[in-house]
Amino acid sequence: MEEETAKLPLPDTFLEFLQTNGIDPSIYPAIETTPRYIRLKPGSEAYIEDIEAEIKCKLQKVNWLPGFYSLPPHIQIANSKPYKEGKIYGIDAASGAAVLALDISVGDHVLDLCAAPGAKLCMISDLLGDSGSVTGVDIARHRLAACRTMLQKYASGDVCRLFIADGTTFSIMPVRDHSHSISCEYALEEKQDTFREWSSRRPWKERKRAARAREHAASIVVSETDHPELIFYGQASGVVGLSKTELYRIVSSSEVSSYGYDKVLVDAECTHDGSIRHIQKFEHWGWETLDDRVLNAERSDILTTLQLKLLTNGFRLLRVGGSLVYSTCSLTVSQNEDVVERFLKESSSAELREIVAAKDWPCKSGRIPKTLRFDPVTSQTSGLFVAKFTKLAV
Ligand SMILES: C[S@@+](CC[C@H](N)C(=O)[O-])C[C@H]1O[C@@H](n2cnc3c(N)ncnc32)[C@H](O)[C@@H]1O
Numbered sequence: 001m002e003e004e005t006a007k008l009p010l011p012d013t014f015l016e017f018l019q020t021n022g023i024d025p026s027i028y029p030a031i032e033t034t035p036r037y038i039r040l041k042p043g044s045e046a047y048i049e050d051i052e053a054e055i056k057c058k059l060q061k062v063n064w065l066p067g068f069y070s071l072p073p074h075i076q077i078a079n080s081k082p083y084k085e086g087k088i089y090g091i092d093a094a095s096g097a098a099v100l101a102l103d104i105s106v107g108d109h110v111l112d113l114c115a116a117p118g119a120k121l122c123m124i125s126d127l128l129g130d131s132g133s134v135t136g137v138d139i140a141r142h143r144l145a146a147c148r149t150m151l152q153k154y155a156s157g158d159v160c161r162l163f164i165a166d167g168t169t170f171s172i173m174p175v176r177d178h179s180h181s182i183s184c185e186y187a188l189e190e191k192q193d194t195f196r197e198w199s200s201r202r203p204w205k206e207r208k209r210a211a212r213a214r215e216h217a218a219s220i221v222v223s224e225t226d227h228p229e230l231i232f233y234g235q236a237s238g239v240v241g242l243s244k245t246e247l248y249r250i251v252s253s254s255e256v257s258s259y260g261y262d263k264v265l266v267d268a269e270c271t272h273d274g275s276i277r278h279i280q281k282f283e284h285w286g287w288e289t290l291d292d293r294v295l296n297a298e299r300s301d302i303l304t305t306l307q308l309k310l311l312t313n314g315f316r317l318l319r320v321g322g323s324l325v326y327s328t329c330s331l332t333v334s335q336n337e338d339v340v341e342r343f344l345k346e347s348s349s350a351e352l353r354e355i356v357a358a359k360d361w362p363c364k365s366g367r368i369p370k371t372l373r374f375d376p377v378t379s380q381t382s383g384l385f386v387a388k389f390t391k392l393a394v
Contacts, residue, residue, distance in 0.1 A: 010279075011287045017295050021332040023273065027383060030376035031276045035070035037062065037093045037381070038077060041154055042126050044087040051082040064360045065096050070380075086154045091119040094374035094384035097363070098267065098327040099123045101355045101388050108132045108262040109174035113167040113314045116140060118147030120267060125156040133237055134160045135261070137170050137228070148232040158234040165228030167266075168309040171317070172228065173251050174261055175238025193243045198233045253316075257393070260319035268307045270328035270335050271298045274383020276376055278329070298332055307339045315343075315350060320393045323353065327386045331375065336385040337367045349394045352387065 010018075010028060018025050038059070044051070052059055055077055059069035070093070077083045077090055099120050104110065104127045115121045115136030125134050138144040141164050151157035163172065227248050233239035239247065251259070271294045272278040282290050297303050311326050318324050326343075328335050344350055354370050362381075363374045371387040 009283065011290065013295055014287070014290055017273075017298065021273075021298075021334070023331045024375070024377065027274075027331075027376045028276055028279060031280055032073065034073055034276065034376040034380055034382070035060075036073055036075060036077070037091060037096070038069050038071065038088040039067050039091050039096060039123060040069070041087050041089065042067070044082075047082070047087055051087060054081045062093055064362065065093050065100065068093055068096050089119060089122060089154070091123065092382045092384075094363075094379060094381040094386075095120055096123065097358070097361055097372075097374065097381075098265070098325055098384060098386050099127070100357055101325045101386055102263045102265060102323060103357070104128060104263060106131045109176065110134045110263045110265070111174070111261040111314065111317055112136045112265045112267070113170065113310055114138060114267050114269060115162070116143030116147045118150045120265060121147060121160070122150055122154055122156050124265070125151070125158075125160055126154075128159055130158060130236060132159060132262075133174055135172070135174060136160060136162045137165050137167050138162075139164070139166050141231075144231060151232065151234075157232060158236045161233040161237040161239050162231050163228035164231055168306065168313050170228060170313065171250065172248065173256070173259060173317070175242060175247075176259055193245065195230075195233065195239045195242050195244070195247070197235060197240055256317060257320045260317050260322065262319060262322045264314040264318050264322070264324040266310050266314040266324065266326045268310050268326065268328050268335075269303070270307070270330035271303065271332070272329050273298070274331040274375065274385070275329040276382055298330075298334065304334055304339055307335055308342055311339060311343050312347065315347060315389065315391065318391045320349075320391050322391055324389045324391070325386060326389070327384055329382065329384055331373065331383045331385065333367060336373075336387070337371065340368055340371060340387050343389075349392045350389045351392055353390050355386065355388050 010025065015025060048059060055075060057071055057075050059071065062068035062070055077088060082088045104124060108128065109132050110124050112121045112124060112134060116138035118136065121134060121136045128134065136147060144162055144164055148162055151160055273294055315324050330336065344352065352370050355372060358372055362379045363372045364378050365371065366373050366385060374381045374384040376382065
């Protein structure tokens with residue numbers, strides 16, 4: 001281990017950080033051998049041989065994760081034809097596992113509270129097909145715009161809607177009743193105030209208003225007093241034909257218990273220290289920037305407070321009996337098990353659940369039983385922490 005650590009190009013401050021957090025530094029050199037992963041767009045199975053020919057390598061099926069294939073670490077897919085044509089997604093297998101942990105069923109209404117840039121949201125949407133709905137929320141406009149581009153590229157957006165919003169206060173319910181979108185009478189009554197089919201060419205007035213909002217928004221942060229800005233909705237997302245009053249309706253907690261989301265993913269903002277490819281980028285960015293983006297951030301309470309708030313609000317929007325998955329690509333205890341413990345202490349209706357599918361996954365248990373940790377050495381994936389909760393009736 002000492003030999004491996006000595007070979008790392010990691011600065012001492014980061015090594016100290018890893019030691020303090022009980023993180024094995026040998027996960028970083030493992031980048032040389034950790035495979036990359038792709039997920040096939042459903043319907044592209046027939047093109048496997050063409051895809052292999054285009055990216056010039058054999059795809060290895062990931063037996064524990066349907067639709068996923070591994071590639072040697074040096075293979076780049078971004079300029080390949082199948083990637084540009086939307087036949088394959090670049091997504092780590094651990095991220096795929098976090099989505100599978102949600103156990104999505106046909107017709108589910110799913111909330112993805114930190115959605116951008118959207119690899120998991122696309123997977124959720126593909127699992128739903130043309131049933132249910134996906135609501136993606138993110139506070140960063142440019143990142144959520146990239147998510148919209150991804151949905152359009154893969155033609156996966158039909159049941160999706162995307163809101164720029166603060167996930168700690170987001171309150172919009174899923175649209176369970178789509179009858180408004182087929183009722184002409186209703187559409188006529190609400191004509192002035194009703195969402196029509198989404199188009200990238202927004203009416204002039206709306207574009208002007210959005211541009212004004214952008215100017216006023218302090219950098220990327222959304223004003224808490226504004227309604228969340230809807231930047232995309234698909235034809236079957238339940239938004240078409242809905243009035244703005246209906247969309248932004250405030251609901252009581254008892255309504256949420258029955259009509260809230262069936263599944264919620266909180267893939268929370270974190271220090272990304274488990275993402276080996278992210279950490280590798282500091283070689284280009286300059287290791288000194290690691291201090292601000294990882295080390296100081298981890299030391300500050302702001303990040304863990306944000307994570308707890310995102311988890312708490314995501315859980316608030318869940319219906320009774322629904323499931324929530326909390327994940328981060330940090331491997332520190334403070335951003336994972338500690339957040340889970342604080343949340344369970346404060347939320348009497350929350351119960352930590354075993355992730356049943358995980359019996360076949362190459363990961364280990366977190367410090368709290370039923371939570372999971374993926375890392376490059378154990379799992380041959382990027383680092384990820386995953387915990388699953390259900391909402392009890394109290
Ligand atoms: C780990 S990334 C999510 C990755 C995403 N789930 C995916 O699969 O592509 C965390 C995201 O949280 C967003 N974020 C940070 N603070 C937020 C907040 N208060 N509300 C909503 N999103 C937030 C960031 O902009 C970032 O896009």
